Amino acid sequence: xxxxxxxxxxxxxxxxxxxxxxxxxxxxxxxxxxxxxxxxxxxxxxxxxxxxxxxxxxxxxxxxxxxxxxxxxxxxxxxxxxxxxxxxxxxxxxxxxxxxxxxxxxxxxxxxx
Amino acid sequence: xxxxxxxxxxxxxxxxxxxxxxxxxxxxxxxxxxxxxxxxxxxxxxxxxxxxxxxxxxxxxxxxxxxxxxxxxxxxxxxxxxxxxxxxxxxxxxxxxxxxxxxxxxxxxxxxxxxxxxx
Numbered sequence: 001x002x003x004x005x006x007x008x009x010x011x012x013x014x015x016x017x018x019x020x021x022x023x024x025x026x027x028x029x030x031x032x033x034x035x036x037x038x039x040x041x042x043x044x045x046x047x048x049x050x051x052x053x054x055x056x057x058x059x060x061x062x063x064x065x066x067x068x069x070x071x072x073x074x075x076x077x078x079x080x081x082x083x084x085x086x087x088x089x090x091x092x093x094x095x096x097x098x099x100x101x102x103x104x105x106x107x108x109x110x111x112x113x
Numbered sequence: 114x115x116x117x118x119x120x121x122x123x124x125x126x127x128x129x130x131x132x133x134x135x136x137x138x139x140x141x142x143x144x145x146x147x148x149x150x151x152x153x154x155x156x157x158x159x160x161x162x163x164x165x166x167x168x169x170x171x172x173x174x175x176x177x178x179x180x181x182x183x184x185x186x187x188x189x190x191x192x193x194x195x196x197x198x199x200x201x202x203x204x205x206x207x208x209x210x211x212x213x214x215x216x217x218x219x220x221x222x223x224x225x226x227x228x229x230x231x232x
Contacts, residue, residue: 001177040218042158049210049222050150050158056216093158097217101176102148102160 002026002096006105012113019081021108023094028075031098037072038098041079044107045090053092054079086112115139115221117211122226129201129230135194135211135223143167143189146214149196151207152225159207161185161196163214178204201230 003026013019029038037057042050052061054070057077067082081088089112094105121133135147148163162175164185173185184197194211208227212219 038217042219049225050219051222052215052218052220055218055220059216061215061220095158095160095218100174102163104158104160107157 001101002029002099002103004094004096004103004105006092006094006108008108009106010109010111012111013081013084014113015086016083017113019084019088019110021079021092021094021110023077023079023105025075025077025096029096029098037077038096039070039072039077040095040097041068041070041077042093042095043088043090044093050093081110084110084112115213117213117221117223119209119211119223119226122209122228124229124231125201126232127201127203127230130197130199131201131228133196133198133209133211133226133228135196137192137194137211137213140213140221142187142192147185147187147194148212148214148219149185149194150210150212150219150222151205152210153207161209164194198228201228203230206230 005024007022039057041054044050057072058070069080071078091107091109093107116138118136125131146165149161162185164173182200186195208225210225211223213221
């Protein structure tokens with residue numbers, strides 16, 4: 001199975017500051033036929049289901065604020081929140097959907113400093 | 114508006130069976146790949162499996178821990194996704210979510226249904 005390793009496990013950032021969450025896949029998740037990395041990012045707030053933020057590693061789901069962005073470099077993926085808002089407190093997960101099983105990272109808990 | 118509503122969760126003894134349902138609306142269900150994801154209380158997410166739409170073969174794919182015990186099916190006439198769970202184990206205790214696949218990812222999620230396996 002492809003292992004998705006997130007870092008850090010938890011993160012505290014001041015309001016208005018940048019938050020960066022990393023995710024590394026144990027092998028390539030690049031689908032060569034369309035040249036997309038098959039990586040998604042989800043946000044989960046307490047008591048709610050996860051919400052898709054980013055797919056194809058860097059494409060924002062419609063309706064997601066543009067302070068959320070995804071980037072990629074080989075097997076390293078990053079979710080960046082450019083200016084943290086109070087409503088961004090949540091657990092964030094990456095997932096690869098290139099190869100079955102579609103494995104998730106262990107999650108990163110984001111809090112306000 | 115996409116809406117997914119899971120039902121059928123509850124308390125079951127080890128070795129028992131349960132069938133979860135997911136009622137879908139707000140999109141063309143017959144043209145959507147669908148998946149099940151579970152979340153152990155207080156822990157992370159685990160992909161359970163997926164089903165393609167019928168014109169794509171309607172084929173299924175499962176995670177190793179559930180393969181041979183769980184079966185995903187769909188009824189396009191009633192816009193309903195199913196998860197038949199047999200030979201349940203304590204480790205299957207989780208909240209089970211259905212999700213509509215969007216560009217390969219789990220684009221839209223239901224609120225989930227809790228399955229507790231305990232003697």
